[in-house]
Amino acid sequence: MSGLKTDLNLARPDDVYNAIVDAHKGLSPAQSEAMNAALVLLLANHVGDEAVIAEALAAARRAATKE
């Protein structure tokens, strides 16, 4: 049984997606990187479920290392 939700779970997906991207506007690459790290930590704490976090990490790493 998968704990990580992989089907759409957002009522307004475009809004959330653009909110994430827009939040980086005007940041240097280093600041963006720092912001992403802080965001990951905040969301991981919010999720709270180690198994879900592990699944998300695996899926994200697969996406990052494709090809």
Next chain:
Amino acid sequence: MGSYTYPRYPYRKPPPPGDAPVPVAIVGAGLVGLTLALDLALKGVPSVVLDEDDTVSLGSRSICQARRTLEIWHRLGVAERVVAKGVTWDTGEVNLRDRPVYRFDLTPEPGQRFPAFVNLQQYYCEQYLVERCLEQPLVDLRFRHKVVGVGRSADRAYVDVETPDGNYALTAAWLVACDGVRSSVRRALDLPFEGEVFDDQFLIADIRMRTALPNVRKFWFHPPFHPEHSVLLHRQADDVLRVDFQLGRGADPEIEKKPENIDRRLRAMFGPDAAWDHEWISLYTFSCRTMRRYVEGRVVFAGDAAHVVSPFGARGGNGGVADADNLGWKLAAVLRDGAPDSLIGTYGVERLAAARENIRQSTRSTDFIAPKFPASRVFRDATLALAHDVPFARALVNSGRLSRPVAYETSPLNIADTSTSWGVAPAPGASFPDAPLDGNGPTSMIEAVAGRFAIVVFVERTGELSPEVAAAIAALDAGSLPVARLLVTRDIDSPDFPGWTILEDIGNLAFRRCDARRFTTFLVRPDQHVAGRWRRIDPAALADGLRRLLAGGPA
């Protein structure tokens, strides 16, 4: 430099060769070897301790002596001196730049006989241990007796010992190598010592300075007086401060070690009016390594000889003292009561698991303090940035997770639970908690269970224990190792039971920490780890449990 006067212990000529092997030969009179020799002596086992030197640890190394170490040394008769001379602390403070972000209290509730930590220089600790050993007829302490060769057969170990009067050979039933990180015993047997080496350099400046600083462990990330890196500050005895500057990978040791460069850093840290004298300066890097096995036939490894960790967390010396605590009673059972060698095997299994846990913890701290790759650094910095405003992030700030007893979760000595109704309570393999108790005068759980097997039975009122059950348990024995029978109660209301000690749980803490109810029973080992626990009093299960402990596992 240095205010401590190193004692010189007398050298004695090698005794004439004996016919019989000595029961235990210990190589190395450091924290670990001395602790083991004392514990064995209290259990009636003689040992020969060989040390190449004739004094205590040179320079300052270990300073943070953990609660569990103090409890063990209390049993051995040296903790009072350590506490009296040292600096007691329970609190750590973590700062980011010039502001505190996080405080941790290692003793959040009362009712422990000893504080979380006492800071005392290693040379004092060793001095007190040596002085205690010299009072023990069963400890044969030989200074300037250096081990230069090792041999072994199925049931013996042999060492060649070099002295100012020439070499001699010693045969032992058991040889315990406590000869430190460069262990000559380990090297003589050509055994692997593997792990991770860290490149970051650290500078230790121990200085003598009067100060009004509180007794708190202080850690800074990027402080104004050392903006690129971290700094750790501890108080020690004799108005000595330990300042530990992280220097990073590229630093040049020769430049950093120059007194004027150290003074420049200290001046920035303590301000224009401070005055200090240097006590000790050293530059170090560290590694986390362990042997693959700690028992090789009749040769056993303990302390830094078996495993090393980074200093963050104070797990080196404290872990080594726990090795000695684990090994002492097992050697006594093997040598005095004919317990099988497999009991010593459980030492290897339990303490290797503990060392791996200590290495895991200290590696994580080191990776946080000195991130090894760019993403690691990004997350570290993000955690620090969040820590000011977001509470959960403070818990992620890792400046060292401080030494605690490690639970032997997978030990072959553990007796599986027969009840599932346990809340937060020490499970088989875990260390038994302390609590204040009242017997004939105040005592503590630590003192009541120390150094022997203990059967701990909880009752609301003393009279709930039936005299027949009390007598059946009083009849149990464990060979030459004593068994304590402790009845812990909220209310003392009836006469004594022969062979039992009745203790009142004056703070209600023993009940709570053990999640105890009426007839909850624990079987505790002489090193104070739990062997088994029950929700009812079962003399047959206790008898089985004691047999299992002395047999090194299930029959």
